Amino acid sequence: MTVSGTPGTGTITLGSAILDATNGDCLTFSNAGVQTGQIVPYIAVDGHNFGYGQGTYTSAGTTLTRDAAEVTWNGTAVGSTPISLSSATIVGISPRGVDLSPQLFQEVITTGSQASVTFSGIPATFRDLEIRVRGRSDAAATNIKVMAQFNADTGANYQYQINQSYSSGTLFAQTPNATSAALGEITGATATASYVGMIKATVGNYRATTGFKQGLSVWGNTIGTGTFSIGAGNNGFAWSSASAIISVKVFPLAGNFVDNSIISLYLVN
Numbered sequence: 315m316t317v318s319g320t321p322g323t324g325t326i327t328l329g330s331a332i333l334d335a336t337n338g339d340c341l342t343f344s345n346a347g348v349q350t351g352q353i354v355p356y357i358a359v360d361g362h363n364f365g366y367g368q369g370t371y372t373s374a375g376t377t378l379t380r381d382a383a384e385v386t387w388n389g390t391a392v393g394s395t396p397i398s399l400s401s402a403t404i405v406g407i408s409p410r411g412v413d414l415s416p417q418l419f420q421e422v423i424t425t426g427s428q429a430s431v432t433f434s435g436i437p438a439t440f441r442d443l444e445i446r447v448r449g450r451s452d453a454a455a456t457n458i459k460v461m462a463q464f465n466a467d468t469g470a471n472y473q474y475q476i477n478q479s480y481s482s483g484t485l486f487a488q489t490p491n492a493t494s495a496a497l498g499e500i501t502g503a504t505a506t507a508s509y510v511g512m513i514k515a516t517v518g519n520y521r522a523t524t525g526f527k528q529g530l531s532v533w534g535n536t537i538g539t540g541t542f543s544i545g546a547g548n549n550g551f552a553w554s555s556a557s558a559i560i561s562v563k564v565f566p567l568a569g570n571f572v573d574n575s576i577i578s579l580y581l582v583n
Contacts, residue, residue, distance in 0.1 A: 315342060315405065321399040326358065326365075326369070326378040327403065329398045338449030343371055343378075346407065350374070357408040358399055361387040365397040372497075378405065385410075392502075416444055416580035424484045428453055430565035435581040438521035438579035439559055445564060447500060447513040449575025453568035455502035456537040457467060457545060460513055461494035464553050468493055471554045472475065485547075495551035498533025500566070500575075506543075511535035515549070516582070520559040527553040 316329035326330070332340045348354055350373045357366040367384035367482070371377075379433050386393040409416070417440070423429045451458040455551070463472075470491040489496070500511030515531035529552070535545045553559075562579050 315339065316403070317399070317401060317403045317405060321358075321403060322553065323396040323398050325380065326399065326403070326405055328376040328378060337497075340406070341374075343407070344373060348407070348539060349509075354378075354407050355410050355413045356380075356405055358397075358403050358405045360397075360399045360403040363387060363392075363397055363399075365399070366408060370409075370412075374572070380578045386476045392410040413583060415440065415583040416583075419579045419581050421576065421578040423451070424427045424571045424573060424577075426573055427570035428575070429570045430563055431571070431577040432561060432563045435579070436520070436560050436562070436579070440521070440583055441519060442582040443498060443517040443520045443559065443560065443562065444451045444580040444582050445513070445515040445517070445573070446578045446580065447497065447515075447564065448510055449571045449577070450501045450503070450505075450510050451566040451569040452503050452572050453566060453570075454504055455568065456505045457499045457511070457535055458569060459499055459567040460511075461565055461567050462469055462497055462515070462551075464517075464555070464562055465556065465557055465561045467553070472551065474551035475551055476547060476549050479543040480545040483542055492564075494550055495497070495529065495553060496567075497531045497551070497564070498547060498549055499535045499545060500536055501535055501569075503569070505537035505574060506539065509536045509538065517559065522556070524556050527559060531552075 318327040318329045331342045365384045365386040369378040369380045384396045386397040389545040466545045472492040472495045473490045498513035513533040517529040531549045
């Protein structure tokens with residue numbers, strides 16, 4: 315779309331849709347289904363200069379309020395704050411890499427047995443973390459809990475609630491003052507060969523520096539073919555820290571991850 319007036323570094327007042335018989339016509343934000351108050355990723359092009367970020371759309375007055383952070387190019391250098399735009403600017407909706415979530419941040423496929431997997435250097439550019447585990451433990455049991463610690467904190471600063479069932483057998487249990495958080499269960503060494511467990515755990519607002527961190531998970535685990543052979547559950551867990559999460563350690567409560575277990579960390583908006 316065109317702009318009305320000269321936006322400078324502030325709010326963009328949107329003009330009209332661009333109609334181009336050669337390259338194709340464009341829609342207005344409204345015609346594309348954007349609602350008042352919706353946050354959208356945008357790109358603003360002004361000659362050789364451009365900026366992309368996210369902004370809040372308002373249909374009254376037809377404006378796009380830009381966030382304080384914006385990736386920019388002024389013809390010579392990259393910047394990180396809103397670029398000054400002229401009346402010749404063209405604005406459109408354009409997903410950024412950060413908008414295409416979940417994004418795989420790091421992944422480990424174990425070779426041989428591995429006691430734990432640590433993901434570090436987590437950027438504070440997304441909203442949530444998603445931990446995925448697919449694999450087995452070599453501990454002598456049919457099913458083994460998988461635990462997590464954040465920022466190398468080994469203190470009694472975690473708590474978790476387990477809600478699980480294997481056939482008609484159920485367990486509802488809470489553990490306060492723990493030294494790690496339980497994400498779910500995977501298959502142990504005495505379970506039938508080749509079966510594995512899978513866990514998907516989400517930590518909300520991991521980058522925040524106020525408020526403790528809350529998480530939830532879902533998991534499924536098969537240990538054989540008879541009665542009580544398939545388990546499933548959901549866990550709630552919390553870490554009593556207001557620090558932004560910059561590293562995550564994932565490990566079986568007993569034993570090691572076996573060969574070809576897959577542990578992944580995704581970044582989610």
